[in-house]
Structures are given as structure tokens and as C-alpha cells.
Amino acid sequence: MPITTKVSLVRRAPGTYETATVELDDPRQGEVTVKLAASGLCHSDDHVATGDVPVAVYPYAGGHEGAGVITAVGPDTPGYEVGDHVVFSFLPACGHCEFCAQGLSNLCDLGASLLTGARADDPTSFRMTENGNPVGQQCGISTFAEYTTASVDSVVKIGKDIPLKAAALVGCGVPTGWGSAVNSANIKPGATVIVMGIGGIGANALQGAAHAGAKTIIAVDPVQFKRDKAKVFGATHAFATIEEAADFARSLTNGQGADATIVTIGVVRGDHVGQALASIRKAGTVVLTGLGNITEAGAPIALGDLTLMQKRLQGSLFGESNPRHDIPNLLRMYQAGQLKLDELITREYTLDEVAQAYEDMHAGRNIRGLVVFD
Ligand SMILES: NC(=O)C1=CN([C@@H]2O[C@H](COP(=O)(O)OP(=O)(O)OC[C@H]3O[C@@H](n4cnc5c(N)ncnc54)[C@H](O)[C@@H]3O)[C@@H](O)[C@H]2O)C=CC1
Numbered sequence: 001m002p003i004t005t006k007v008s009l010v011r012r013a014p015g016t017y018e019t020a021t022v023e024l025d026d027p028r029q030g031e032v033t034v035k036l037a038a039s040g041l042c043h044s045d046d047h048v049a050t051g052d053v054p055v056a057v058y059p060y061a062g063g064h065e066g067a068g069v070i071t072a073v074g075p076d077t078p079g080y081e082v083g084d085h086v087v088f089s090f091l092p093a094c095g096h097c098e099f100c101a102q103g104l105s106n107l108c109d110l111g112a113s114l115l116t117g118a119r120a121d122d123p124t125s126f127r128m129t130e131n132g133n134p135v136g137q138q139c140g141i142s143t144f145a146e147y148t149t150a151s152v153d154s155v156v157k158i159g160k161d162i163p164l165k166a167a168a169l170v171g172c173g174v175p176t177g178w179g180s181a182v183n184s185a186n187i188k189p190g191a192t193v194i195v196m197g198i199g200g201i202g203a204n205a206l207q208g209a210a211h212a213g214a215k216t217i218i219a220v221d222p223v224q225f226k227r228d229k230a231k232v233f234g235a236t237h238a239f240a241t242i243e244e245a246a247d248f249a250r251s252l253t254n255g256q257g258a259d260a261t262i263v264t265i266g267v268v269r270g271d272h273v274g275q276a277l278a279s280i281r282k283a284g285t286v287v288l289t290g291l292g293n294i295t296e297a298g299a300p301i302a303l304g305d306l307t308l309m310q311k312r313l314q315g316s317l318f319g320e321s322n323p324r325h326d327i328p329n330l331l332r333m334y335q336a337g338q339l340k341l342d343e344l345i346t347r348e349y350t351l352d353e354v355a356q357a358y359e360d361m362h363a364g365r366n367i368r369g370l371v372v373f374d
């Protein structure tokens with residue numbers, strides 16, 4: 001029997017999140033239904049509302065960073081039981097496509113089918129409907145929901161001793177930011193690193209850079225609250241502009257510049273990429289993690305920067321993380337006191353307050369806002 005559940009969805013882009021009640025399918029083979037405990041508020045869901053990340057189906061139920069408890073398991077779905085605690089990974093990992101087989105599970109072929117949120121094996125089949133009409137599921141999971149049904153390729157089982165509010169964050173923001181530093185920027189001990197944009201992603205890029213042994217970690221954010229918080233997550237210095245940060249990096253490196261600059265700005269424009277490239281040394285790396293509209297305000301990228309200075313511009317999806325390895329590993333680090341998760345949560349919201357939470361994001365009031373369910 002399909003149940004109904006409250007979700008927060010957008011009906012058009014540009015649009016805003018609103019609460020609605022939808023029908024939720026029972027889990028089929030290879031699926032589980034989960035009662036959400038908490039869901040992080042990532043800027044990517046705002047991109048869906050603004051239209052910067054266009055999706056193919058409206059209404060679209062948001063949320064892709066959550067944790068909860070399994071309430072139903074599909075038939076012939078071994079390894080999962082009612083009562084198991086799980087984290088959702090915003091990218092599925094099937095384990096056997098060409099990219100998973102190469103160890104690039106963040107690029108799993110199943111991810112590419114998701115911009116409708118339909119079932120990967122049947123693009124006409126939706127797990128959520130409203131009066132019988134399809135409702136898109138963000139990243140195939142939709143964690144702005146009291147209950148959701150998703151593929152087991154998108155869930156990772158975790159220990160019942162781990163607080164679910166903290167666990168929710170390792171479904172997107174923590175591995176994306178951490179991995180942008182540790183995997184994509186490949187930071188070495190002693191490095192000079194700039195992180196542009198201190199939200200849920202940038203704060204974790206700071207944590208990753210610190211763990212990788214960077215000596216100088218420079219946070220850039222126009223908002224004073226963000227610059228203050230950056231110090232909590234490992235920044236050694238903080239500036240309001242990339243120009244100030246780049247000047248400071250050059251002053252420490254014989255005029256060369258940072259070894260790496262990680263771009264985790266909420267809405268990335270072309271000029272941000274040019275500024276980041278100008279801030280690094282010869283053969284340095286810019287990691288582009290933020291999404292947005294890079295054709296807008298597109299100050300040209302100096303090709304000489306890339307070719308003659310042999311600089312690297314590296315895109316990064318999910319911080320090149322492997323959900324089945326990195327989610328449990330990050331949680332072990334949290335339990336050992338080596339990774340800050342609770343400190344990332346700066347405000348809690350109800351499901352009805354998602355639109356307010358995104359207003360707060362635009363106003364720079366949070367590192368990570370969190371929807372908490374009863
Ligand atoms: N590549 C990937 O796998 C993923 C990418 N993302 C993207 O990462 C970006 C960051 O996401 P969140 O941390 O959730 O966003 P957020 O909105 O919480 O944080 C962004 C920060 O950028 C700052 N900012 C704005 N303009 C700036 C500038 N010119 N210089 C420096 N800082 C500036 C803002 O004040 C804010 O603190 C978004 O575009 C999001 O869609 C998110 C998840 C995964």
C-alpha cells in the first residue's frame with residue numbers, strides 16, 4: 001500500500017520550496033523506504049529552485065543530504081532490514097558500471113539518469129506522485145521528506161550509535177568539501193591553500209586541507225560571520241576578497257601564489273574562475289566544486305595561465321569520494337574526534353521552513369542549516 005508523506009518541493013524554476021503531501025511508492029526490489037531524521041540544506045537544492053541546475057520534471061521534491069531509519073525493505077533485497085540506520089549518498093554507486101569498476105564511483109553511470117528522479121531502470125516510473133502525477137526526486141532520493149523511497153545504491157548503512165543529525169552531513173557536504181581538498185587538490189604537507197566560499201562545502205574543504213597538512217589555509221568569504229567560523233574548521237587566515245588572499249599567498253611564497261585554490265562559492269561565475277587561476281603558482285591547481293553560471297560575468301580565463309604556466313583546472317564531483325568507503329571512514333573520524341560535524345550545524349529548521357532556510361543561506365546566516373524531523 002503506497003503511503004503519503006510530507007515533502008518540500010518546487011513547482012517551477014525560478015520558484016521557492018513549499019510543503020506538499022505526495023504519494024510514496026512501496027519499495028520495489030533493490031529499494032528501501034526510510035523515515036528521515038535530518039536533512040542538510042545544500043546550495044545545490046537552491047540551484048534547482050533558481051533554475052541554475054535545470055531539472056526535467058516539476059514538481060521536484062528537494063533534498064539530497066540526509067540520514068534516517070529504514071521502515072520497509074523491497075522484496076529480494078538482501079543486506080537491509082527494518083530498523084537499520086542509513087545515510088543517503090547524493091550519488092548512487094552501483095559497483096559494476098564502467099566508472100565504478102575503475103574506482104570512480106562518484107561518476108557511477110546511474111548518477112547520469114537522475115535529473116528527473118525517476119527509477120534508473122525505468123525512466124517513466126516515479127517513486128513519488130501527487131494526485132497520480134510524477135514528482136521528480138532530487139538525486140533520486142529527496143531528503144526534504146518525512147519518508148522517502150530510494151534505491152539501495154543510494155544508501156550506506158551506519159552504526160546505530162552515530163547521531164543521525166551529524167550523519168546526515170556526510171551524504172554530501174562533508175565528503176564533497178573534504179574530498180575537494182584531499183582528493184582533487186591533492187594537497188601536500190606544508191602547502192598554501194585558498195578556499196573561496198565558506199558554506200557547508202567550503203568549511204569541509206578547510207577541514208580536509210588541515211588534515212592533509214597544509215601550513216597556510218586562507219579562507220575567502222565576503223561575510224564576516226563566515227570568516228569567523230572558518231577559523232573553527234582550520235583556516236589560518238581569512239579575507240573578504242580573493243585579491244587580498246592572493247596577495248597574502250604571494251607574500252608567503254616568493255611571489256608565486258597558492259599551491260591550490262578550491263572554489264566552493266555558492267553561485268560560481270566565470271570571473272571567479274579567472275580570479276582563482278590568477279591566485280595559484282605555476283603548475284598549481286584550481287579545484288572547481290561550486291556550481292552556478294560560469295558564462296555569466298565571464299571575465300576571460302587567461303589561456304596563458306593554463307598553458308604557459310601549466311596550471312590545472314580540475315572539476316570535482318562529490319570530492320571524488322567513494323560513498324561506500326568514504327562515508328563510513330568520515331564517520332569513524334568524527335567518532336575519533338578528528339572531524340567536526342556538530343559544529344557545522346548552525347541552525348535547525350522544520351520541513352515547513354525550507355524556504356526560510358534558503359533565505360538565510362542567501363543572507364549568509366549559516367554554515368549548514370539542517371531540517372530536523374520528529
Ligand atoms: N561539485 C559537487 O559535487 C557539489 C557542488 N556543490 C556546490 O557547491 C557550492 C557551495 O555549496 P554550499 O557550501 O552549500 O553553499 P553556501 O551558499 O552555503 O556557501 C557558499 C559561500 O560562498 C560565499 N561567497 C559568495 N560569493 C563569494 C565570493 N565572490 N568569494 C568568496 N566567497 C563567496 C557565500 O558568502 C557563502 O558563504 C554550490 O554551488 C553547490 O551547488 C554542492 C554539493 C556538491
Ligand SMILES: N[C@@H](CCC(=O)N[C@@H](CSC=O)C(=O)NCC(=O)O)C(=O)O
Nearest residue numbers: 044053090111112114115137138139140
Ligand atoms: N546526477 C547528475 C550528477 C550531478 C549531480 O548530482 N548534480 C546535483 C548537484 S551536485 C550536488 O549537490 C544535482 O542537483 N542533481 C539533481 C539530480 O536530481 O540529480 C549527473 O550525473 O548528471
